[in-house]
Amino acid sequence: MKQHTVIDSPYGPLTLVADDGVLCGLYMTEQRHRPTEESFGARADTALFAEAEEQLEAYFAGGLKEFTVELRLAGTPFQRSVWDQLRRIPYGETRSYGELADALGNPKASRAVGLANGRNPIGIIVPCHRVIGASGSLTGYGGGLTRKQRLLDFEKGTALF
Numbered sequence: 001m002k003q004h005t006v007i008d009s010p011y012g013p014l015t016l017v018a019d020d021g022v023l024c025g026l027y028m029t030e031q032r033h034r035p036t037e038e039s040f041g042a043r044a045d046t047a048l049f050a051e052a053e054e055q056l057e058a059y060f061a062g063g064l065k066e067f068t069v070e071l072r073l074a075g076t077p078f079q080r081s082v083w084d085q086l087r088r089i090p091y092g093e094t095r096s097y098g099e100l101a102d103a104l105g106n107p108k109a110s111r112a113v114g115l116a117n118g119r120n121p122i123g124i125i126v127p128c129h130r131v132i133g134a135s136g137s138l139t140g141y142g143g144g145l146t147r148k149q150r151l152l153d154f155e156k157g158t159a160l161f
Contacts, residue, residue, distance in 0.1 A: 002041030005049050010060055010154075011147050014124075015040060016049045023052050024072040026122045028147065032140075033119055056124070062154075065091035067125045075119065082116035089130040092155040096134045114140070124151070 002024070004017045017025030017040045027034045046053060051069050058064035073083050085100050095103075097110040097117070104113070113131075118140060120128040129151040133139045138148055 002039070003044035003048060004040035004042075005044055005046050007046070007049070007053055007056070009056065011124075011150065014056070016052055017041070018044070018048055019072055019074075021048060022070050022072040023049070023125070024074060024121065026052075026125055028123060031123070052125070059124070069125065071122055071125065073121065073126070075116070075121070078112065079116040079119060082113050083120055083122075083126050086117065086120065086126050086128055086130070089127055091127075092157070094130050094132045094152065096132055097139075098134050100131065110134075130155075 002017060002019050004015055004025075006013050006015050008014075012029050015025070015027045016023060017027070025035070025040070055064055055067050055069050059067070073080055075083065081104055082100065085095075085103050088103075089095050097113045098107065100113045100117075101107050101109040106112075117128045117131050120126050123129070129148045131139075138145050138152075
């Protein structure tokens with residue numbers, strides 16, 4: 001059974017979604033590929049989301065570098081393999097789509113990696129914002145390029161809230 005709550009963040013409201021008590025979604029307002037509100041289930045007491053909320057608060061305060069909250073990532077096997085690679089990108093670092101494709105053993109799959117990255121259902125915690133173009137340029141981000149740049153600057157210590 002899905003339930004959701006909305007919390008504040010330095011990037012605007014974040015909608016947290018849980019399926020049977022396990023975090024399965026984190027969405028920003030005006031996010032590309034954001035599911036419909038109806039699919040989030042009933043609004044729940046924030047106690048259900050306490051661990052995720054505590055970890056996000058610690059992250060935004062600069063004290064948490066790696067999330068440990070339990071996740072339920074629903075997607076194709078390829079998408080889940082990409083999302084697993086995203087979780088391996090260290091805090092404050094970036095990888096290109098090509099580097100992720102190489103890590104998956106399929107160097108020609110950078111476009112497919114980009115598509116899977118764009119469908120990441122748990123932004124920030126599964127750090128799709130850490131993926132950039134081969135030239136070092138910012139490319140797409142479901143939450144918008146301004147948010148992506150702010151997240152990258154924050155993790156590099158060049159922007160504080």
